[in-house]
Amino acid sequence: MASDLHCHTKISDGSVGIEDLIALAKRRGLSTLSVTDHDTTAAATRAVILGRRQGLPVIHGVELSTADPVRNGKAHLLCYLCDTPDRLEAVCRATGEKRKAAANEMVRRVMRYYRIMPELILRHATGSTNVYKQHIMHALMDAGYADSIYGEVYHQLFGENGRARVEIDYPDVREVLELIHSAGGIAVLAHPYLYQNEALLEELTALGLDGVEVWHPGHSEEQTAALQQYAEEHRLLMTGGSDFHGMYSRTLRSLGSTSIPDECVEQLLAYKETKKRAKE
Numbered sequence: 172m173a174s175d176l177h178c179h180t181k182i183s184d185g186s187v188g189i190e191d192l193i194a195l196a197k198r199r200g201l202s203t204l205s206v207t208d209h210d211t212t213a214a215a216t217r218a219v220i221l222g223r224r225q226g227l228p229v230i231h232g233v234e235l236s237t238a239d240p241v242r243n244g245k246a247h248l249l250c251y252l253c254d255t256p257d258r259l260e261a262v263c264r265a266t267g268e269k270r271k272a273a274a275n276e277m278v279r280r281v282m283r284y285y286r287i288m289p290e291l292i293l294r295h296a297t298g299s300t301n302v303y304k305q306h307i308m309h310a311l312m313d314a315g316y317a318d319s320i321y322g323e324v325y326h327q328l329f330g331e332n333g334r335a336r337v338e339i340d341y342p343d344v345r346e347v348l349e350l351i352h353s354a355g356g357i358a359v360l361a362h363p364y365l366y367q368n369e370a371l372l373e374e375l376t377a378l379g380l381d382g383v384e385v386w387h388p389g390h391s392e393e394q395t396a397a398l399q400q401y402a403e404e405h406r407l408l409m410t411g412g413s414d415f416h417g418m419y420s421r422t423l424r425s426l427g428s429t430s431i432p433d434e435c436v437e438q439l440l441a442y443k444e445t446k447k448r449a450k451e
Contacts, residue, residue: 173430174203176230176439177249177361177384177412179419180218183208184303186417189218192426193225199427203436205412207232207249210266211300212256230439233259234361235351236266237344239371246344246368247361249384249410252443254355262342262350267300273337274302280335281307281328287314304329305419321421344371348378355450357443359410362387364394376405381442386411388422388429408442409435 179185180192187195189206196204204227206218215231222229233256235248253259278289287310295306308325311317317324328335351358359382363372372383385398386409402409411431413424 172200172202172433173427174205174433174436175201175412175415175427175430176203176205176232176251176410176436177207177234177387178204178415178426179208179234179417180206180214181298182211182214182300184299184305184416184419186305186419187415188298189214189221192415193218193221193227193229195426197225197227199425201227201427201430202433203228203230205230205232205251207234207412208300209234210236210263210270212253212259212263213300216256230436231256233263235259235262235347236339236341237347238341239344239368241374242371244368244371245341245366246371247366248344248347248351249359249361250351250354250356251359251410251439252355252357253351256354258354259350259356262347266339266341269339269341270301273339276337277304277329277335278302278307280337281311284328284334285311285314285316287311287316303419305416307335309419320419344375345378348375348380352379355446357381357408357439357446359384359408362389362414363398364391365389372401376407380407382408382410382439384411385409386429386431387414388424389414408439410439411435 180189206215208214212233218229219231232251237246239246291310295309296302308320348358361384413429415426
């Protein structure tokens with residue numbers, strides 16, 4: 172059997188609710204799941220409880236958005252099995268407020284070019300902690316201005332020089348790494364190749380990074396093999412998953428379509444247990 176330790180729900184930028192996500196995981200025959208919504212632990216906390224009721228082990232997780240100012244880049248840190256999620260609340264709230272301000276500005280800019288009502292966008296964002304670009308695009312599809320979430324309209328609005336693109340000032344990845352550890356969490360660098368984080372990976376490893384996401388749909392076979400080798404050489408945990416967003420995924424991917432061996436989950440849990448004993 173296999174496990175998927177990277178997926179998103181409606182609480183951030185996914186299109187599927189927590190209950191349906193767990194039902195899908197059971198239908199796929201996954202042995203373990205982790206809900207890792209962006210900058211909120213709400214879904215993970217709920218998923219752990221629902222998973223217990225449904226007989227599916229769910230690992231508490233969150234994906235934290237960060238910046239690498241040294242290299243003028245971005246990075247995502249996955250936090251697993253946090254002892255005190257409340258300690259992450261301040262950084263999640265701060266990022267949420269910045270994302271909200273950016274979303275308001277993006278909506279204003281989009282409405283300059285397309286005659287849609289804000290209510291249409293908010294309807295798709297119902298249940299989410301914020302308005303994401305996917306929600307805006309879904310509203311544009313409803314209004315007949317776009318035929319897909321990620322297509323020409325998305326590129327024009329939110330591409331690198333998009334007319335409605337608004338950048339968000341995320342916290343320093345080094346500070347967030349320290350915060351995760353102070354909260355008793357396991358810190359894993361998510362999809363390093365998506366943000367060209369190869370040099371950052373080496374730096375964070377020296378700073379005590381616990382693991383790296385080896386298996387991800389955005390990684391090629393060569394990149395996956397390179398990350399496996401790196402993790403083995405530096406004794407890092409290896410995680411992975413489908414980065415599932417439902418219909419809001421950039422490419423067609425189903426839950427569990429990228430998964431990890433159960434032995435990697437066992438190593439993650441054993442590592443956590445060892446850390447807990449060391450504190451006692």
